Amino acid sequence: xxxxxxxxxxxxxxxxEIDHLIEIxxxxxxxxxxxxxxxxxKKLATLFFEPSTRTRLSFTAAMMELxxxxxxxxxxxxxxxxxxxxxxxxxxxxxxxxxxxxxRHPKEGAPFVGAQYASVPVINAGDGGHFHPTQTxxxxxxxxxxxxxxxxxxxxxxxxxxxxxxxxxxxNALLRYDDIKYVMISPEELELPDYIKDTLDExxxxxxxxxxxxxxxxxxxxxxxxxxQRERFFNEEDYIRLKDSFILRREMLDPAKEDLAILHPLPxxxxxxxxxxxxxxxxYFYQALMGKYIRMALILYLLGLK
Amino acid sequence: xxxxxxxxxxxxxxxxxxxxxxxxxxxxxxxxDCTVAIIQRVESTKYGYKDIIKIDGDIPIDCNTLGYMxxxxxxxxxxxxxxxxxxxxxxPEVLTNVIRCRNPRCITSVEEGIEHRFRLADRExxxxxxxxxxxxxxxxx
Ligand SMILES: [Zn+2]
Numbered sequence: 150x151x152x153x154x155x156x157x158x159x160x161x162x163x164x165x166e167i168d169h170l171i172e173i174x175x176x177x178x179x180x181x182x183x184x185x186x187x188x189x190x191k192k193l194a195t196l197f198f199e200p201s202t203r204t205r206l207s208f209t210a211a212m213m214e215l216x217x218x219x220x221x222x223x224x225x226x227x228x229x230x231x232x233x234x235x236x237x238x239x240x241x242x243x244x245x246x247x248x249x250x251x252x253r254h255p256k257e258g259a260p261f262v263g264a265q266y267a268s269v270p271v272i273n274a275g276d277g278g279h280f281h282p283t284q285t286x287x288x289x290x291x292x293x294x295x296x297x298x299x300x301x302x303x304x305x306x307x308x309x310x311x312x313x314x315x316x317x318x319x320x321n322a323l324l325r326y327d328d329i330k331y332v333m334i335s336p337e338e339l340e341l342p343d344y345i346k347d348t349l350d351e352x353x354x355x356x357x358x359x360x361x362x363x364x365x366x367x368x369x370x371x372x373x374x375x376x377x378q379r380e381r382f383f384n385e386e387d388y389i390r391l392k393d394s395f396i397l398r399r400e401m402l403d404p405a406k407e408d409l410a411i412l413h414p415l416p417x418x419x420x421x422x423x424x425x426x427x428x429x430x431x432x433y434f435y436q437a438l439m440g441k442y443i444r445m446a447l448i449l450y451l452l453g454l455k
Numbered sequence: 456x457x458x459x460x461x462x463x464x465x466x467x468x469x470x471x472x473x474x475x476x477x478x479x480x481x482x483x484x485x486x487x488d489c490t491v492a493i494i495q496r497v498e499s500t501k502y503g504y505k506d507i508i509k510i511d512g513d514i515p516i517d518c519n520t521l522g523y524m525x526x527x528x529x530x531x532x533x534x535x536x537x538x539x540x541x542x543x544x545x546x547p548e549v550l551t552n553v554i555r556c557r558n559p560r561c562i563t564s565v566e567e568g569i570e571h572r573f574r575l576a577d578r579e580x581x582x583x584x585x586x587x588x589x590x591x592x593x594x595x596x
Contacts, residue, residue, distance in 0.1 A: 236566050237568065256562040256565060257560050257589075258561055258562040258587025258589075259562040259566070261586070261587055262562050262587065277560050278560070279560075279589070
């Protein structure tokens with residue numbers, strides 16, 4: 150319906166469009182006042198069919214900083230969806246009230262369904278274990294700000310590489326940029342799936358797998374941490390045996406580069422020890438801030454205001 | 456090919472032996488208002504044995520979905536006792552409302568009134584990908 154753009158999968162955006170969004174976000178950071186009324190009288194609907202406090206706060210903050218308003222709901226239980234209203238009906242209704250929609254849903258493909266019925270742009274704010282494109286934009290924006298470029302570094306990805314959608318999506322996005330070396334850090338049980346390894350091979354990039362963080366840390370420019378969940382293991386012994394190799398503690402950073410950037414999509418549980426937070430190389434809260442700016446840029450772009 | 460008994464209609468040839476009735480049911484030929492014959496276990500030079508369906512009536516045939524069920528089928532269109540067109544079926548690029556996604560986390564498992572749509576991902580291995588959740592499906596038959 151309509152000729153508006155949506156963001157369902159990160160690959161919906163070309164590399165040039167991602168560059169453009171990052172440019173807008175840089176400009177917002179440089180001159181926020183210029184943008185503070187750009188979305189005046191515009192409304193963002195946050196339709197969260199499952200709760201995600203961080204993502205919803207980020208979208209809300211982004212719209213408010215653009216001078217716009219936010220309406221919506223959180224959790225299926227507080228909306229009519231628990232009474233069985235379809236995604237299609239909810240989206241058609243929300244299209245009547247809002248100028249743009251951010252939608253999160255536990256079922257995979259739900260925002261794609263939503264976009265087919267919406268008469269305004271739809272942003273996928275996470276659909277189960279499937280896609281979460283604004284997280285990937287956030288990661289790219291953070292890398293750009295910390296490294297000055299989206300290519301030309303060694304990135305380590307650590308933790309659950311098997312089920313971690315943020316890692317898969319980030320890899321797919323990074324493959325568009327040159328001169329990136331990948332170090333995959335995980336237990337054997339949580340290795341990258343074969344189809345992603347195939348993708349890396351086909352792209353002809355340099356990559357390797359290692360079994361501990363200590364082994365990888367000295368050569369990294371970026372370390373992307375993810376959670377290793379207890380329920381991913383068959384038994385408690387395996388979990389206890391392996392988890393320490395994939396938890397980042399302060400002393401492990403001694404051999405790391407001075408300008409290492411440590412990223413994490415948040416929320417973390419215990420995979421990054423508290424004492425790492427004060428290290429200047431910890432960038433995960435900075436990353437959350439970048440998430441707001443890149444969402445501001447995305448809203449402006451999809452509304453045709455930038 | 457023998458088109459005896461078909462004035463204007465179809466001869467559906469090279470059906471895998473033993474599946475003629477399945478194809479008959481899929482095409483809802485029991486509801487067709489014309490003469491239909493299923494011929495089973497015909498000796499074929501190409502496939503050993505095959506089934507054939509003859510339809511003497513110009514009814515619509517969904518070749519797209521038929522190609523999904525058996526891509527080796529040939530559909531011969533007959534007009535005035537002459538072969539008008541020979542259609543070699545193939546796996547369709549898009550499948551709509553033929554199969555359902557088996558991923559329990561897929562939106563199609565709960566949302567009513569939407570099309571169950573798949574795109575051909577790999578012709579060799581007959582893999583289809585759900586357009587909603589991207590799950591690969593193989594071996595439907
Ligand atoms: Zn599906």
